[in-house]
Amino acid sequence: MKNSPIVFPFFEYDYLAAAIHTKTEYEIGKIETHEFPDKETVIRINTPVKDSQLIFISGLNNPNPKILPLILAAETARDLGATQIGLVAPYLAYMRQDTQFRAEEGISAEYFSKIISHYFDWMITIDPHLHRISSLSQIYDIPTRVLHATGPIASWIKNNVTRPILIGPDSESAQWVSEIAKIIDAPFLILQKQRLGDKSVRISIPDIDQYQDYTPVLVDDIISSAETMIAAVHHLTSLKINTPVCIGVHAIFAGDAYKHLLNSHPARVVTCNTIPHVTNDIDISPLIVQALLS
Ligand code: R5P
Numbered sequence: 001m002k003n004s005p006i007v008f009p010f011f012e013y014d015y016l017a018a019a020i021h022t023k024t025e026y027e028i029g030k031i032e033t034h035e036f037p038d039k040e041t042v043i044r045i046n047t048p049v050k051d052s053q054l055i056f057i058s059g060l061n062n063p064n065p066k067i068l069p070l071i072l073a074a075e076t077a078r079d080l081g082a083t084q085i086g087l088v089a090p091y092l093a094y095m096r097q098d099t100q101f102r103a104e105e106g107i108s109a110e111y112f113s114k115i116i117s118h119y120f121d122w123m124i125t126i127d128p129h130l131h132r133i134s135s136l137s138q139i140y141d142i143p144t145r146v147l148h149a150t151g152p153i154a155s156w157i158k159n160n161v162t163r164p165i166l167i168g169p170d171s172e173s174a175q176w177v178s179e180i181a182k183i184i185d186a187p188f189l190i191l192q193k194q195r196l197g198d199k200s201v202r203i204s205i206p207d208i209d210q211y212q213d214y215t216p217v218l219v220d221d222i223i224s225s226a227e228t229m230i231a232a233v234h235h236l237t238s239l240k241i242n243t244p245v246c247i248g249v250h251a252i253f254a255g256d257a258y259k260h261l262l263n264s265h266p267a268r269v270v271t272c273n274t275i276p277h278v279t280n281d282i283d284i285s286p287l288i289v290q291a292l293l294s
Helices: 014-024 064-079 108-119 150-160 171-184 227-238 257-263 285-293
Strands: 006-009 031-035 041-045 053-057 084-089 122-126 144-147 164-168 188-190 193-197 200-203 215-223 245-251 268-272 280-282
Touching (some): 006 014, 014 053, 014 285, 064 084, 064 108, 122 285, 144 285, 150 171, 150 280, 164 171, 200 227, 215 227, 257 268
Parallel strands (some): 053 084, 084 122, 122 144, 215 245, 245 268
Antiparallel strands (some): 193 200
16 A cells, blocks of 8 residues: 555645645545536546545535546545545535434435445544534434634634734634634624525624724624624624624635625725635645644
């Protein structure tokens, strides 16, 4: 068996493969996807993988068009002799469908975990949405490792924001907001959120009077429709305190969400590069390199 794993980036994740290569000297593998006229695809793995361990890198935002090529690539690699295939998924999809919300629905987080567990030998991800499912081991059958962006976010706030007060837009955000506040020794508040629909969110007005001289920093794990952030920005600006900074771990920004968020006039919108986006200013690649090497 070869010693060093081969890294295969998928879907715009070359930047992460390059960062891993720089620090580890792991080879970056060559792979191509050919699309036939009928839109079926064939994967060609141009780097020899026989007896090798592989690391696939792909965020799983917009998951449906990504999952089949990843499965085809994994199966191709095994047929070509790869001995082990791990998945680095900086954003893990379907974790918000973690319960049966309606009688006629299922629990997609569980179904998705079965697919990943079937085709991959291990997985590393960053801040998956663990809420009603408290640990990935509850639903994943393979070894999983969860990394946290709290350290890089704390460093960014420390270097870029004067007198921050951290604000979590809902109870789920308390886990990372309290951790970041602890690292940088800043106060924090958690708001009450009521979700009225896919694109409709109501947020309660916090008791923030004592923090007039602070800069509010909203921190959430996922910015998808951005309605959570927008509702929080509107409430905070109506309180006539300093304009809030918005930080998200995962920059999904579905449809026009980014434009809508900018229209609410936050001081700044910043995200981690778990999903490539123009707002990426917090680098999580050191976390992944460290996890691969430990
Ligand atoms: C939900 O519980 C999450 O922590 C986020 O607050 C939520 O996913 C954000 O979604 P959206 O941007 O669609 O409001």
